[in-house]
Amino acid sequence: MSRGSDVYRPYPEAEAVWTYLEERFGMPRATFADHRLWQRGAHKGVWLLHAAAEPATDVKVDWPGLAVLRQPLPRGFPTNPFLRRFGFAATRNCYDVDWDTALRLMYNHQLEQAPLDDRGGPYIIRSPYGTLGRGWVRHGRLVLDTPKAWANQLLPRTELAETE
Amino acid sequence: MDTLRRYAPIVDDLDAFLAAAAAPMPRVVWANAVRLGDDQMAEILARRCPEAEPLPYLADTWRVPPDSARPGKWPEFALGLLHTQEEVSLWPVVVLDPQPGEAVLDLCAAPGNKTARLAVAMGDAGAVLANDRKWSRLQGVQDIVARMGLTAVMASHADGTQFPGQARFDRVLVDAPCTGEGTTRKSRGQTPELRNDYHKLQTIQKGLLRRAVELTKPGGTIVYSTCTYAPEENEAVLDGIYPEKAAIEPIALPPEVTTAPGVTAWQGQAFRGDVANAVRFWPHHNDTGGFFVARLRRL
Numbered sequence: 253m254s255r256g257s258d259v260y261r262p263y264p265e266a267e268a269v270w271t272y273l274e275e276r277f278g279m280p281r282a283t284f285a286d287h288r289l290w291q292r293g294a295h296k297g298v299w300l301l302h303a304a305a306e307p308a309t310d311v312k313v314d315w316p317g318l319a320v321l322r323q324p325l326p327r328g329f330p331t332n333p334f335l336r337r338f339g340f341a342a343t344r345n346c347y348d349v350d351w352d353t354a355l356r357l358m359y360n361h362q363l364e365q366a367p368l369d370d371r372g373g374p375y376i377i378r379s380p381y382g383t384l385g386r387g388w389v390r391h392g393r394l395v396l397d398t399p400k401a402w403a404n405q406l407l408p409r410t411e412l413a414e415t416e
Numbered sequence: 417m418d419t420l421r422r423y424a425p426i427v428d429d430l431d432a433f434l435a436a437a438a439a440p441m442p443r444v445v446w447a448n449a450v451r452l453g454d455d456q457m458a459e460i461l462a463r464r465c466p467e468a469e470p471l472p473y474l475a476d477t478w479r480v481p482p483d484s485a486r487p488g489k490w491p492e493f494a495l496g497l498l499h500t501q502e503e504v505s506l507w508p509v510v511v512l513d514p515q516p517g518e519a520v521l522d523l524c525a526a527p528g529n530k531t532a533r534l535a536v537a538m539g540d541a542g543a544v545l546a547n548d549r550k551w552s553r554l555q556g557v558q559d560i561v562a563r564m565g566l567t568a569v570m571a572s573h574a575d576g577t578q579f580p581g582q583a584r585f586d587r588v589l590v591d592a593p594c595t596g597e598g599t600t601r602k603s604r605g606q607t608p609e610l611r612n613d614y615h616k617l618q619t620i621q622k623g624l625l626r627r628a629v630e631l632t633k634p635g636g637t638i639v640y641s642t643c644t645y646a647p648e649e650n651e652a653v654l655d656g657i658y659p660e661k662a663a664i665e666p667i668a669l670p671p672e673v674t675t676a677p678g679v680t681a682w683q684g685q686a687f688r689g690d691v692a693n694a695v696r697f698w699p700h701h702n703d704t705g706g707f708f709v710a711r712l713r714r715l
Contacts, residue, residue, distance in 0.1 A: 286541065287567055301568075301570065302540065302542065302567045304517050304519075304541060304542045304568070305542065305543030305570060307570055308570075308572065310580045310581045311547070311574050311579065311580050312573060313570055314551070314554055314558075314570075314571045315558055315570065316570035317566075317568070317569065317570060318561070331562075333563065333565055334565070336451075336496055337450075337451065337565030337567070354491075355491060358494070381456055381459075381492065381495070381497055382495060382497055384495065402494060405489060405494075406489055406490070406491050406494060407490065
């Protein structure tokens with residue numbers, strides 16, 4: 253959240269975001285038919301809000317809906333919360349893992365041999381229970397963007413196999 | 417806990433009440449139905465907490481024993497597939513009964529549990545404005561909303577007693593700041609320090625409820641709730657609303673849930689008659705925390 257900025261306005265380059273999501277992940281535009289994009293000033297994050305809602309102008313709105321991009325395109329990439337909600341609709345650049353592998357990735361472990369080509373850009377990592385979030389291929393390894401605290405906070409660790 | 421003895425005149429079994437108020441409390445987990453189907457939630461619970469029991473009167477909700485692993489540490493929680501909350505805290509949203517596409521205001525939203533439940537109950541379709549006076553506390557609301565992937569919630573920070581604008585909401589939830597006497601069971605064996613500044617809080621609560629009534633469209637619904645037993649913070653606050661502005665409606669709850677009606681008099685003060693339509697949740701009735709819920713119809 254940021255303080256002291258302008259009011260939120262419809263994001264003028266929404267078309268570029270829909271195109272990016274379609275080209276990068278194969279997400280159909282119809283997935284977002286009931287949503288609109290909003291931004292508070294240039295170079296700020298882009299937010300996804302249900303079409304029935306509109307940020308009020310007579311009260312200071314801190315954030316509307318779900319953050320899609322922390323920075324506008326082309327520098328920005330989709331946030332983890334956004335991908336967890338809408339990752340199910342992806343058909344490209346996504347990788348499905350079983351639940352054991354999902355847990356390893358959540359505990360900040362890495363997949364030693366990435367099953368994806370390292371062509372840059374984020375990937376979507378999915379489990380049987382939903383999308384885990386944004387993944388990257390780095391030095392041949394698949395890494396999931398997770399909060400560092402998860403490794404210590406989440407229980408139960410005993411589910412994890414110690415050998416990989 | 418001796419403070420709670422002041423409720424002897426209005427509680428049916430004082431000893432049972434005091435014993436329950438000091439005992440550990442089960443929690444509930446509820447599925448994020450926007451992202452998870454019933455079958456998937458059943459699979460998760462079978463692995464994490466086989467002893468969890470579905471609550472027959474609350475959809476997508478299971479009761480977890482107090483000695484089980486904290487649901488807030490489950491990986492599925494971190495992914496936003498489920499949420500944990502106190503059972504009795506779910507009733508204000510049930511009573512408010514928000515519908516998809518409506519405009520709903522949560523006037524005192526932090527920490528955001530009821531806000532999330534509101535949006536999920538609406539199928540994440542509509543406009544939920546989560547307001548709180550303290551900007552810093554809205555961060556917690558955003559954490560929950562982002563974790564659960566909800567797109568119908570936006571946040572504002574304004575003093576709820578002076579929230580700007582006209583009557584534009586279909587429904588308004590006022591989960592008012594209170595002394596929190598009903599939360600003693602969360603204290604995990606430690607004796608909680610109970611506040612007794614009932615009248616100071618009452619001024620704020622009356623201001624919040626009055627503003628909530630003004631912000632609701634004619635025919636719209638307002639729910640006033642607190643997690644305290646004090647009539648000064650409950651029925652006396654409702655009594656401060658002009659009857660021509662809002663009527664307090666009866667609340668129909670499932671027959672398995674035991675409640676007590678609102679009290680119409682306390683320490684020499686008589687309240688408007690329809691405060692009896694409000695419901696009190698005593699901890700010994702349903703093995704929950706304590707709560708007070710009233711539903712008002714804007715006239």
